[in-house]
Amino acid sequence: MLRPTPAFLSLALAGILQAQSPFPAAAPVVSPVPVLASYPDTPAGKLLKEIKEHSEVVARVEHLADMIGPRLTGSQQLRQAQAWAMAEAKALGAVNVHEEAYDLGLAWTRGVDSARLLTQNGIRFRVDQLAWTAATPGPVQGELLLVDARNLEELQAFKGRLKGRILLRTNPDDKRPPLPRGGGGDMAAFQAEQVAMTRFLLDEGTLAVLMMSGRKNGLSFTTAGGGRDPKRITVPSAYLPQEPYRMLLRLVARKEPVKLELSLGGTFSAQPVQAHNVIADIPGTDLASEVVILGGHLDSWDLGTGATDNATGSAVALETLRALKATGLKPRRTLRIILWSGEEQGLLGSRAYVEAHKAEMDAVQAVLVHDMGTGMVKGFDLQGRENCRGLMAQAIAPLNDLGVRELSLRTMNGTDHASFDRVGVPAFAAIQEPVDYFEGTHHSQMDYADHLKPDQLIQGAQAMAVATWELLNMPGRLPHGTVARPARPAGEATPAPRP
Numbered sequence: 494m495l496r497p498t499p500a501f502l503s504l505a506l507a508g509i510l511q512a513q514s515p516f517p518a519a520a521p522v523v524s525p526v527p528v529l530a531s532y533p534d535t536p537a538g539k540l541l542k543e544i545k546e547h548s549e550v551v552a553r554v555e556h557l558a559d560m561i562g563p564r565l566t567g568s569q570q571l572r573q574a575q576a577w578a579m580a581e582a583k584a585l586g587a588v589n590v591h592e593e594a595y596d597l598g599l600a601w602t603r604g605v606d607s608a609r610l611l612t613q614n615g616i617r618f619r620v621d622q623l624a625w626t627a628a629t630p631g632p633v634q635g636e637l638l639l640v641d642a643r644n645l646e647e648l649q650a651f652k653g654r655l656k657g658r659i660l661l662r663t664n665p666d667d668k669r670p671p672l673p674r675g676g677g678g679d680m681a682a683f684q685a686e687q688v689a690m691t692r693f694l695l696d697e698g699t700l701a702v703l704m705m706s707g708r709k710n711g712l713s714f715t716t717a718g719g720g721r722d723p724k725r726i727t728v729p730s731a732y733l734p735q736e737p738y739r740m741l742l743r744l745v746a747r748k749e750p751v752k753l754e755l756s757l758g759g760t761f762s763a764q765p766v767q768a769h770n771v772i773a774d775i776p777g778t779d780l781a782s783e784v785v786i787l788g789g790h791l792d793s794w795d796l797g798t799g800a801t802d803n804a805t806g807s808a809v810a811l812e813t814l815r816a817l818k819a820t821g822l823k824p825r826r827t828l829r830i831i832l833w834s835g836e837e838q839g840l841l842g843s844r845a846y847v848e849a850h851k852a853e854m855d856a857v858q859a860v861l862v863h864d865m866g867t868g869m870v871k872g873f874d875l876q877g878r879e880n881c882r883g884l885m886a887q888a889i890a891p892l893n894d895l896g897v898r899e900l901s902l903r904t905m906n907g908t909d910h911a912s913f914d915r916v917g918v919p920a921f922a923a924i925q926e927p928v929d930y931f932e933g934t935h936h937s938q939m940d941y942a943d944h945l946k947p948d949q950l951i952q953g954a955q956a957m958a959v960a961t962w963e964l965l966n967m968p969g970r971l972p973h974g975t976v977a978r979p980a981r982p983a984g985e986a987t988p989a990p991r992p
Protein backbone atom coordinates (compact mmCIF):
# COMPACT_ATOMS: atom_id res chain seq x y z
CA MET A 494 0.00 0.00 0.00
CA LEU A 495 1.27 3.42 -0.90
CA ARG A 496 1.83 5.57 2.20
CA PRO A 497 0.91 9.17 1.45
CA THR A 498 3.74 11.57 2.23
CA PRO A 499 3.03 14.47 4.63
CA ALA A 500 3.34 16.88 1.69
CA PHE A 501 0.73 14.91 -0.22
CA LEU A 502 -1.54 14.93 2.83
CA SER A 503 -1.36 18.68 3.29
CA LEU A 504 -1.94 19.25 -0.43
CA ALA A 505 -4.96 16.95 -0.31
CA LEU A 506 -6.24 18.74 2.78
CA ALA A 507 -5.79 22.13 1.13
CA GLY A 508 -7.73 20.82 -1.88
CA ILE A 509 -10.61 19.65 0.32
CA LEU A 510 -10.68 22.93 2.25
CA GLN A 511 -10.68 24.95 -0.95
CA ALA A 512 -13.46 22.85 -2.42
CA GLN A 513 -15.52 23.35 0.74
CA SER A 514 -14.81 27.06 1.29
CA PRO A 515 -18.00 29.11 1.23
CA PHE A 516 -15.97 32.25 0.46
CA PRO A 517 -15.00 33.36 -3.04
CA ALA A 518 -11.25 33.66 -3.64
CA ALA A 519 -10.04 37.14 -2.59
CA ALA A 520 -9.27 39.54 -5.42
CA PRO A 521 -5.58 40.52 -5.64
CA VAL A 522 -4.92 43.58 -3.46
CA VAL A 523 -3.93 46.69 -5.38
CA SER A 524 -1.98 49.17 -3.29
CA PRO A 525 -3.15 52.79 -3.47
CA VAL A 526 0.41 53.99 -2.80
CA PRO A 527 2.03 55.52 -5.92
CA VAL A 528 5.48 54.18 -6.81
CA LEU A 529 8.06 56.91 -7.32
CA ALA A 530 10.31 56.47 -10.36
CA SER A 531 13.22 58.28 -8.72
CA TYR A 532 14.14 60.41 -5.74
CA PRO A 533 15.30 64.00 -6.17
CA ASP A 534 18.70 64.92 -4.75
CA THR A 535 17.16 67.09 -2.04
CA PRO A 536 16.80 66.57 1.73
CA ALA A 537 13.19 65.49 1.13
CA GLY A 538 14.32 63.06 -1.57
CA LYS A 539 16.97 61.60 0.75
CA LEU A 540 14.39 61.08 3.51
CA LEU A 541 11.91 59.46 1.11
CA LYS A 542 14.54 57.05 -0.19
CA GLU A 543 15.93 56.21 3.23
CA ILE A 544 12.48 55.38 4.66
CA LYS A 545 11.37 53.44 1.57
CA GLU A 546 14.50 51.30 1.56
CA HIS A 547 15.28 50.84 5.27
CA SER A 548 12.07 51.54 7.20
CA GLU A 549 11.81 50.03 10.68
CA VAL A 550 8.30 51.32 11.23
CA VAL A 551 6.56 47.94 10.87
CA ALA A 552 9.05 46.27 13.21
CA ARG A 553 8.46 48.95 15.84
CA VAL A 554 4.67 48.60 15.63
CA GLU A 555 5.08 44.83 15.99
CA HIS A 556 7.31 45.29 19.02
CA LEU A 557 4.80 47.59 20.72
CA ALA A 558 1.80 45.43 19.83
CA ASP A 559 3.13 41.87 19.98
CA MET A 560 5.81 42.17 22.68
CA ILE A 561 4.36 44.83 25.00
CA GLY A 562 0.68 44.63 24.10
CA PRO A 563 -2.25 46.72 25.27
CA ARG A 564 -1.14 50.00 26.86
CA LEU A 565 -3.96 51.40 28.94
CA THR A 566 -3.01 54.72 30.54
CA GLY A 567 -2.03 54.03 34.13
CA SER A 568 -0.91 50.46 33.35
CA GLN A 569 2.49 48.82 33.80
CA GLN A 570 2.44 47.90 30.11
CA LEU A 571 2.30 51.57 29.13
CA ARG A 572 5.20 52.26 31.51
CA GLN A 573 7.13 49.46 29.76
CA ALA A 574 6.34 50.98 26.36
CA GLN A 575 7.51 54.40 27.56
CA ALA A 576 10.82 52.99 28.82
CA TRP A 577 11.28 51.21 25.48
CA ALA A 578 10.41 54.35 23.47
CA MET A 579 12.92 56.46 25.42
CA ALA A 580 15.66 53.90 24.84
CA GLU A 581 14.79 53.81 21.12
CA ALA A 582 14.79 57.62 20.85
CA LYS A 583 18.22 57.83 22.54
CA ALA A 584 19.62 55.12 20.27
CA LEU A 585 18.26 57.07 17.27
CA GLY A 586 20.23 60.16 18.25
CA ALA A 587 17.64 62.22 20.13
CA VAL A 588 18.68 64.34 23.11
CA ASN A 589 16.73 65.75 26.05
CA VAL A 590 14.88 62.41 26.15
CA HIS A 591 12.66 62.41 29.21
CA GLU A 592 9.20 61.86 30.63
CA GLU A 593 6.85 64.51 31.94
CA ALA A 594 4.29 63.44 34.52
CA TYR A 595 0.75 64.66 35.13
CA ASP A 596 -2.01 63.57 37.50
CA LEU A 597 -4.26 60.89 35.99
CA GLY A 598 -6.56 60.10 38.92
CA LEU A 599 -7.41 56.47 39.54
CA ALA A 600 -5.99 53.81 37.23
CA TRP A 601 -8.23 50.95 36.08
CA THR A 602 -7.33 47.35 35.21
CA ARG A 603 -9.51 45.01 33.14
CA GLY A 604 -10.45 41.75 34.84
CA VAL A 605 -12.29 38.67 33.61
CA ASP A 606 -15.68 39.36 32.06
CA SER A 607 -18.30 36.71 31.35
CA ALA A 608 -21.97 36.40 30.50
CA ARG A 609 -24.36 33.48 30.04
CA LEU A 610 -28.08 33.15 29.65
CA LEU A 611 -29.82 31.37 32.51
CA THR A 612 -33.03 31.02 30.48
CA GLN A 613 -33.85 30.13 26.83
CA ASN A 614 -30.81 28.67 25.00
CA GLY A 615 -28.30 29.09 27.86
CA ILE A 616 -25.52 30.36 25.61
CA ARG A 617 -22.33 32.07 26.83
CA PHE A 618 -21.20 35.07 24.81
CA ARG A 619 -18.53 37.74 24.70
CA VAL A 620 -18.95 40.78 26.92
CA ASP A 621 -16.41 43.59 27.50
CA GLN A 622 -16.57 45.92 30.44
CA LEU A 623 -16.39 49.66 29.81
CA ALA A 624 -13.16 50.92 31.30
CA TRP A 625 -13.36 52.98 34.48
CA THR A 626 -16.68 51.47 35.52
CA ALA A 627 -17.28 49.47 38.70
CA ALA A 628 -17.03 45.68 38.79
CA THR A 629 -19.99 43.49 39.62
CA PRO A 630 -19.69 41.96 43.10
CA GLY A 631 -18.75 38.58 41.58
CA PRO A 632 -21.24 36.94 39.21
CA VAL A 633 -24.65 38.60 39.48
CA GLN A 634 -27.94 37.24 38.15
CA GLY A 635 -30.67 39.50 36.93
CA GLU A 636 -33.59 39.76 34.58
CA LEU A 637 -33.08 41.89 31.48
CA LEU A 638 -35.03 45.06 30.78
CA LEU A 639 -34.80 47.30 27.70
CA VAL A 640 -34.34 50.87 28.97
CA ASP A 641 -33.75 53.10 25.96
CA ALA A 642 -34.14 56.33 27.93
CA ARG A 643 -32.03 59.11 26.47
CA ASN A 644 -32.17 61.64 29.28
CA LEU A 645 -33.05 61.89 32.98
CA GLU A 646 -36.71 62.62 32.34
CA GLU A 647 -37.15 59.53 30.14
CA LEU A 648 -35.21 57.44 32.67
CA GLN A 649 -37.39 58.53 35.56
CA ALA A 650 -40.36 56.92 33.79
CA PHE A 651 -38.76 53.55 34.79
CA LYS A 652 -38.86 54.38 38.51
CA GLY A 653 -39.64 51.32 40.63
CA ARG A 654 -38.87 48.80 37.82
CA LEU A 655 -35.05 48.68 37.89
CA LYS A 656 -34.23 46.86 41.14
CA GLY A 657 -32.13 43.74 40.49
CA ARG A 658 -32.30 44.29 36.71
CA ILE A 659 -29.61 44.21 34.04
CA LEU A 660 -30.47 46.93 31.56
CA LEU A 661 -30.20 46.87 27.77
CA ARG A 662 -29.41 50.54 27.09
CA THR A 663 -29.09 50.48 23.28
CA ASN A 664 -32.18 50.29 21.11
CA PRO A 665 -30.97 49.97 17.51
CA ASP A 666 -34.59 50.15 16.31
CA ASP A 667 -35.25 53.51 17.98
CA LYS A 668 -36.93 55.65 15.31
CA ARG A 669 -37.25 58.80 17.42
CA PRO A 670 -35.42 61.90 16.16
CA PRO A 671 -31.98 62.10 17.82
CA LEU A 672 -31.46 64.35 20.82
CA PRO A 673 -28.74 66.98 20.48
CA ARG A 674 -25.32 65.41 21.03
CA GLY A 675 -23.51 66.40 24.19
CA GLY A 676 -26.55 68.37 25.39
CA GLY A 677 -26.46 70.63 22.31
CA GLY A 678 -23.23 72.33 23.33
CA ASP A 679 -23.76 72.95 27.06
CA MET A 680 -21.17 70.42 28.20
CA ALA A 681 -21.45 71.17 31.93
CA ALA A 682 -25.23 70.67 31.91
CA PHE A 683 -24.86 67.49 29.85
CA GLN A 684 -22.29 66.04 32.26
CA ALA A 685 -24.43 66.96 35.29
CA GLU A 686 -27.36 65.11 33.72
CA GLN A 687 -25.18 62.04 33.08
CA VAL A 688 -24.19 62.00 36.78
CA ALA A 689 -27.86 62.40 37.80
CA MET A 690 -28.82 59.45 35.56
CA THR A 691 -26.09 57.28 37.11
CA ARG A 692 -27.24 58.30 40.59
CA PHE A 693 -30.82 57.38 39.67
CA LEU A 694 -29.79 53.93 38.35
CA LEU A 695 -27.80 53.20 41.53
CA ASP A 696 -30.56 54.47 43.84
CA GLU A 697 -33.09 52.29 42.02
CA GLY A 698 -30.90 49.18 42.55
CA THR A 699 -29.80 48.54 38.94
CA LEU A 700 -27.30 45.65 38.74
CA ALA A 701 -25.56 46.50 35.48
CA VAL A 702 -25.92 48.16 32.08
CA LEU A 703 -25.28 46.54 28.68
CA MET A 704 -24.79 48.39 25.41
CA MET A 705 -24.47 47.21 21.82
CA SER A 706 -21.16 47.55 19.99
CA GLY A 707 -21.49 49.74 16.93
CA ARG A 708 -19.32 47.30 14.96
CA LYS A 709 -20.61 44.40 12.89
CA ASN A 710 -19.47 40.79 12.61
CA GLY A 711 -18.84 39.97 16.25
CA LEU A 712 -16.64 42.96 16.90
CA SER A 713 -16.69 44.36 20.38
CA PHE A 714 -15.78 47.87 21.43
CA THR A 715 -14.62 49.71 24.50
CA THR A 716 -14.30 53.21 25.79
CA ALA A 717 -14.22 54.89 29.19
CA GLY A 718 -17.50 54.64 31.06
CA GLY A 719 -16.79 56.33 34.36
CA GLY A 720 -14.49 58.88 35.91
CA ARG A 721 -11.02 58.69 37.40
CA ASP A 722 -12.03 60.77 40.41
CA PRO A 723 -11.96 58.75 43.66
CA LYS A 724 -15.41 60.23 44.45
CA ARG A 725 -16.89 58.99 41.15
CA ILE A 726 -20.06 56.92 40.95
CA THR A 727 -20.47 54.29 38.24
CA VAL A 728 -22.78 51.42 37.34
CA PRO A 729 -21.08 48.20 36.13
CA SER A 730 -21.31 48.57 32.33
CA ALA A 731 -20.30 46.55 29.29
CA TYR A 732 -20.47 46.29 25.51
CA LEU A 733 -21.80 43.23 23.71
CA PRO A 734 -21.16 42.41 20.05
CA GLN A 735 -24.25 42.97 17.90
CA GLU A 736 -25.20 39.31 17.43
CA PRO A 737 -25.71 38.34 21.09
CA TYR A 738 -27.13 41.78 21.89
CA ARG A 739 -29.77 41.55 19.16
CA MET A 740 -30.61 38.02 20.32
CA LEU A 741 -31.25 39.39 23.82
CA LEU A 742 -33.50 42.08 22.34
CA ARG A 743 -35.48 39.44 20.42
CA LEU A 744 -35.87 37.33 23.56
CA VAL A 745 -37.01 40.32 25.64
CA ALA A 746 -39.52 41.22 22.90
CA ARG A 747 -41.20 37.81 23.47
CA LYS A 748 -42.40 39.18 26.83
CA GLU A 749 -40.97 36.17 28.67
CA PRO A 750 -38.44 36.56 31.50
CA VAL A 751 -34.84 36.62 30.19
CA LYS A 752 -32.29 36.05 32.92
CA LEU A 753 -28.57 36.59 32.61
CA GLU A 754 -25.55 35.77 34.76
CA LEU A 755 -22.97 38.53 34.38
CA SER A 756 -19.53 39.02 35.81
CA LEU A 757 -17.45 42.16 35.17
CA GLY A 758 -14.05 42.11 36.87
CA GLY A 759 -12.36 45.51 36.33
CA THR A 760 -10.65 47.09 39.31
CA PHE A 761 -9.58 50.61 40.26
CA SER A 762 -6.21 51.45 41.80
CA ALA A 763 -6.27 52.15 45.54
CA GLN A 764 -4.74 55.60 45.06
CA PRO A 765 -4.59 58.19 42.26
CA VAL A 766 -1.57 57.72 39.98
CA GLN A 767 0.46 59.83 37.58
CA ALA A 768 0.67 59.34 33.83
CA HIS A 769 3.52 60.40 31.54
CA ASN A 770 4.39 61.82 28.13
CA VAL A 771 7.65 60.82 26.42
CA ILE A 772 9.62 63.71 24.90
CA ALA A 773 12.71 63.58 22.66
CA ASP A 774 14.46 66.36 20.73
CA ILE A 775 16.70 66.79 17.71
CA PRO A 776 18.14 70.26 18.36
CA GLY A 777 17.89 72.81 15.58
CA THR A 778 20.70 74.95 14.18
CA ASP A 779 20.16 78.66 13.39
CA LEU A 780 16.45 78.61 14.43
CA ALA A 781 16.86 76.22 17.37
CA SER A 782 14.55 78.21 19.64
CA GLU A 783 11.59 77.37 17.38
CA VAL A 784 10.03 73.90 17.55
CA VAL A 785 8.09 71.54 15.29
CA ILE A 786 6.29 68.84 17.28
CA LEU A 787 5.59 65.45 15.69
CA GLY A 788 3.69 62.88 17.67
CA GLY A 789 1.32 60.04 18.26
CA HIS A 790 -0.16 58.49 21.37
CA LEU A 791 1.59 55.55 22.95
CA ASP A 792 -1.41 54.58 25.08
CA SER A 793 -4.10 52.30 23.69
CA TRP A 794 -7.33 50.57 24.58
CA ASP A 795 -6.96 47.06 25.87
CA LEU A 796 -9.22 44.66 23.95
CA GLY A 797 -6.55 44.28 21.29
CA THR A 798 -2.86 45.21 21.24
CA GLY A 799 -3.21 48.83 20.11
CA ALA A 800 -1.36 48.15 16.84
CA THR A 801 -3.24 50.65 14.68
CA ASP A 802 -4.38 52.88 17.56
CA ASN A 803 -1.77 54.11 17.90
CA ALA A 804 1.44 52.11 17.82
CA THR A 805 1.46 53.17 14.16
CA GLY A 806 1.68 56.90 14.95
CA SER A 807 4.27 56.32 17.66
CA ALA A 808 6.42 54.21 15.33
CA VAL A 809 6.06 56.77 12.53
CA ALA A 810 7.42 59.49 14.86
CA LEU A 811 10.39 57.28 15.84
CA GLU A 812 11.00 56.51 12.15
CA THR A 813 11.52 60.24 11.53
CA LEU A 814 14.33 60.20 14.13
CA ARG A 815 15.84 57.15 12.44
CA ALA A 816 15.71 58.71 8.97
CA LEU A 817 17.33 61.95 10.18
CA LYS A 818 20.13 59.99 11.83
CA ALA A 819 20.67 57.77 8.78
CA THR A 820 20.78 60.70 6.34
CA GLY A 821 22.76 62.98 8.67
CA LEU A 822 20.34 65.84 7.94
CA LYS A 823 20.33 68.63 10.56
CA PRO A 824 17.15 70.71 10.83
CA ARG A 825 17.16 74.50 11.32
CA ARG A 826 14.38 74.42 13.92
CA THR A 827 14.26 71.95 16.81
CA LEU A 828 12.31 68.74 16.21
CA ARG A 829 10.40 67.53 19.26
CA ILE A 830 8.89 64.05 19.21
CA ILE A 831 6.12 63.63 21.79
CA LEU A 832 4.49 60.28 22.48
CA TRP A 833 1.41 61.14 24.50
CA SER A 834 -0.55 59.12 27.02
CA GLY A 835 -4.15 59.49 28.16
CA GLU A 836 -5.26 60.28 24.60
CA GLU A 837 -8.03 57.71 24.83
CA GLN A 838 -9.36 59.23 28.06
CA GLY A 839 -9.77 62.71 26.53
CA LEU A 840 -6.41 63.95 25.18
CA LEU A 841 -5.12 64.12 28.77
CA GLY A 842 -1.41 63.96 27.95
CA SER A 843 -1.43 66.63 25.26
CA ARG A 844 -3.65 68.90 27.36
CA ALA A 845 -1.23 68.50 30.28
CA TYR A 846 1.73 69.28 27.98
CA VAL A 847 0.08 72.45 26.63
CA GLU A 848 -0.81 73.58 30.16
CA ALA A 849 2.72 72.95 31.48
CA HIS A 850 4.36 74.66 28.48
CA LYS A 851 1.92 77.47 27.72
CA ALA A 852 4.68 80.09 27.86
CA GLU A 853 6.45 78.25 25.00
CA MET A 854 3.50 77.93 22.61
CA ASP A 855 4.56 80.99 20.56
CA ALA A 856 7.78 79.15 19.70
CA VAL A 857 5.92 76.18 18.19
CA GLN A 858 5.99 76.38 14.40
CA ALA A 859 3.49 73.53 14.00
CA VAL A 860 2.27 70.24 15.45
CA LEU A 861 1.67 67.17 13.27
CA VAL A 862 -0.11 64.02 14.50
CA HIS A 863 -0.53 60.59 12.87
CA ASP A 864 -3.44 58.71 14.49
CA MET A 865 -5.74 57.01 11.98
CA GLY A 866 -4.11 53.63 11.78
CA THR A 867 -2.10 52.04 9.02
CA GLY A 868 -3.59 53.86 6.03
CA MET A 869 -1.53 56.00 3.67
CA VAL A 870 -1.37 59.73 4.38
CA LYS A 871 -3.27 61.85 1.86
CA GLY A 872 -2.89 65.29 3.42
CA PHE A 873 -3.79 67.28 6.52
CA ASP A 874 -6.91 68.84 8.02
CA LEU A 875 -6.19 72.56 8.36
CA GLN A 876 -8.69 73.09 11.23
CA GLY A 877 -10.15 76.12 9.45
CA ARG A 878 -6.70 77.77 9.21
CA GLU A 879 -6.90 79.09 5.66
CA ASN A 880 -3.95 81.38 6.47
CA CYS A 881 -1.74 78.28 6.90
CA ARG A 882 -2.59 76.82 3.50
CA GLY A 883 0.30 78.39 1.57
CA LEU A 884 3.07 77.16 3.87
CA MET A 885 1.42 73.78 4.41
CA ALA A 886 1.20 73.39 0.62
CA GLN A 887 4.97 74.06 0.55
CA ALA A 888 5.48 71.48 3.32
CA ILE A 889 3.72 68.73 1.36
CA ALA A 890 4.91 69.74 -2.13
CA PRO A 891 7.73 67.12 -2.16
CA LEU A 892 5.05 64.53 -1.32
CA ASN A 893 2.50 65.33 -4.02
CA ASP A 894 3.67 62.49 -6.28
CA LEU A 895 3.31 60.12 -3.32
CA GLY A 896 -0.39 60.92 -3.06
CA VAL A 897 -0.18 63.62 -0.37
CA ARG A 898 -2.17 66.50 -1.82
CA GLU A 899 -5.21 67.22 0.33
CA LEU A 900 -5.39 70.31 2.56
CA SER A 901 -8.93 70.35 3.85
CA LEU A 902 -10.31 73.17 5.99
CA ARG A 903 -12.12 70.53 8.07
CA THR A 904 -11.77 70.60 11.84
CA MET A 905 -10.85 67.29 13.43
CA ASN A 906 -10.88 67.33 17.21
CA GLY A 907 -10.37 63.65 17.95
CA THR A 908 -6.66 63.47 18.65
CA ASP A 909 -3.80 65.26 20.35
CA HIS A 910 -3.21 68.10 17.86
CA ALA A 911 -6.55 69.50 19.10
CA SER A 912 -5.04 70.40 22.48
CA PHE A 913 -2.64 72.76 20.66
CA ASP A 914 -5.20 73.99 18.13
CA ARG A 915 -7.48 75.30 20.87
CA VAL A 916 -4.73 77.59 22.21
CA GLY A 917 -3.98 78.98 18.77
CA VAL A 918 -1.05 76.81 17.62
CA PRO A 919 -1.18 75.54 14.01
CA ALA A 920 -1.69 71.84 14.70
CA PHE A 921 -2.84 69.31 12.14
CA ALA A 922 -3.81 65.63 12.01
CA ALA A 923 -2.94 63.57 8.97
CA ILE A 924 -5.80 62.59 6.65
CA GLN A 925 -5.33 58.88 6.06
CA GLU A 926 -6.89 56.08 4.03
CA PRO A 927 -9.31 54.47 6.48
CA VAL A 928 -8.35 50.87 5.49
CA ASP A 929 -10.36 48.99 8.15
CA TYR A 930 -9.88 51.50 10.97
CA PHE A 931 -13.30 52.89 11.90
CA GLU A 932 -15.12 49.74 10.78
CA GLY A 933 -12.68 47.35 12.39
CA THR A 934 -9.55 47.82 14.46
CA HIS A 935 -10.37 51.09 16.27
CA HIS A 936 -11.10 50.31 19.98
CA SER A 937 -12.00 46.68 19.16
CA GLN A 938 -10.50 43.26 19.88
CA MET A 939 -9.29 43.21 16.26
CA ASP A 940 -6.51 45.77 16.81
CA TYR A 941 -3.55 43.48 16.10
CA ALA A 942 -0.57 43.92 13.81
CA ASP A 943 -2.20 41.58 11.26
CA HIS A 944 -4.06 44.61 10.01
CA LEU A 945 -0.95 46.60 9.10
CA LYS A 946 -0.57 47.49 5.44
CA PRO A 947 3.21 47.85 5.33
CA ASP A 948 3.38 49.82 2.08
CA GLN A 949 0.77 52.30 3.31
CA LEU A 950 2.35 52.64 6.74
CA ILE A 951 5.78 53.25 5.18
CA GLN A 952 4.25 55.89 2.89
CA GLY A 953 2.78 57.47 6.05
CA ALA A 954 6.21 57.51 7.67
CA GLN A 955 7.64 59.14 4.54
CA ALA A 956 4.85 61.72 4.52
CA MET A 957 5.19 62.66 8.19
CA ALA A 958 9.01 62.81 8.05
CA VAL A 959 9.11 65.01 4.93
CA ALA A 960 6.27 67.36 5.95
CA THR A 961 7.97 67.74 9.34
CA TRP A 962 11.34 68.36 7.67
CA GLU A 963 9.91 71.08 5.44
CA LEU A 964 8.24 72.80 8.44
CA LEU A 965 11.55 72.60 10.32
CA ASN A 966 13.47 74.31 7.55
CA MET A 967 11.22 76.72 5.64
CA PRO A 968 11.99 80.44 6.14
CA GLY A 969 8.34 81.30 6.83
CA ARG A 970 6.43 80.84 10.07
CA LEU A 971 2.90 79.50 10.22
CA PRO A 972 0.52 82.15 11.60
CA HIS A 973 -0.86 81.48 15.08
CA GLY A 974 -4.23 82.50 16.54
CA THR A 975 -7.46 80.86 17.61
CA VAL A 976 -9.99 80.20 14.88
CA ALA A 977 -13.61 81.23 15.43
CA ARG A 978 -15.76 78.22 14.61
CA PRO A 979 -19.53 78.26 14.52
CA ALA A 980 -21.11 76.10 17.23
CA ARG A 981 -22.52 72.89 15.79
CA PRO A 982 -26.29 72.99 15.35
CA ALA A 983 -28.19 70.78 17.79
CA GLY A 984 -28.40 67.18 16.66
CA GLU A 985 -25.71 67.41 14.02
CA ALA A 986 -23.25 64.56 14.06
CA THR A 987 -19.67 65.14 15.18
CA PRO A 988 -17.57 66.02 12.12
CA ALA A 989 -15.10 63.19 12.62
CA PRO A 990 -14.87 60.30 15.05
CA ARG A 991 -12.18 60.29 17.71
CA PRO A 992 -9.21 58.15 16.79
Ligand SMILES: [Zn+2]
Pocket residue numbers: 790802803836864908991992
Ligand atom coordinates in the same frame (compact mmCIF):
# COMPACT_ATOMS: atom_id res chain seq x y z
ZN1 LIG B 1 -5.82 57.00 18.58
